[in-house]
Amino acid sequence: MKSYVIDELRYQDYEKLKAYLDEAYEQDTLGGLYWMPLPEDQLGPEQVGHDDCRPFYLALELMEDRLACELLVRTRQRVRCTCMRYATATQREWMISVVDAILEKLALIA
Numbered sequence: 001m002k003s004y005v006i007d008e009l010r011y012q013d014y015e016k017l018k019a020y021l022d023e024a025y026e027q028d029t030l031g032g033l034y035w036m037p038l039p040e041d042q043l044g045p046e047q048v049g050h051d052d053c054r055p056f057y058l059a060l061e062l063m064e065d066r067l068a069c070e071l072l073v074r075t076r077q078r079v080r081c082t083c084m085r086y087a088t089a090t091q092r093e094w095m096i097s098v099v100d101a102i103l104e105k106l107a108l109i110a
Contacts, residue, residue, distance in 0.1 A: 006103065035060075036098070038055070049083075054077070057073070058072070073086070
């Protein structure tokens with residue numbers, strides 16, 4: 001799985017990040033897994049045409065020592081579909097900029 005990973009989190013950073021993610025994103029029943037919705041303006045051509053698969057998400061997995069951001073665009077409507085694929089360069093840059101902005105807002109990066 002391709003991922004963008006922020007590692008070596010301190011426990012207090014984990015707690016700050018968890019509180020933020022709990023508030024900002026829907027959490028999966030497994031715990032530690034969050035669904036970051038992909039905005040309409042970030043959808044690829046095939047995703048735009050798949051109304052039944054919307055909304056699309058990127059998964060964020062928070063562990064005590066790291067945040068792993070999967071680069072697979074998913075739908076929660078179906079297990080498999082051709083519109084589920086790795087993020088385009090534009091989608092990847094969007095997700096990284098959002099995650100980096102969260103870390104900066106929480107003063108977790110300099």
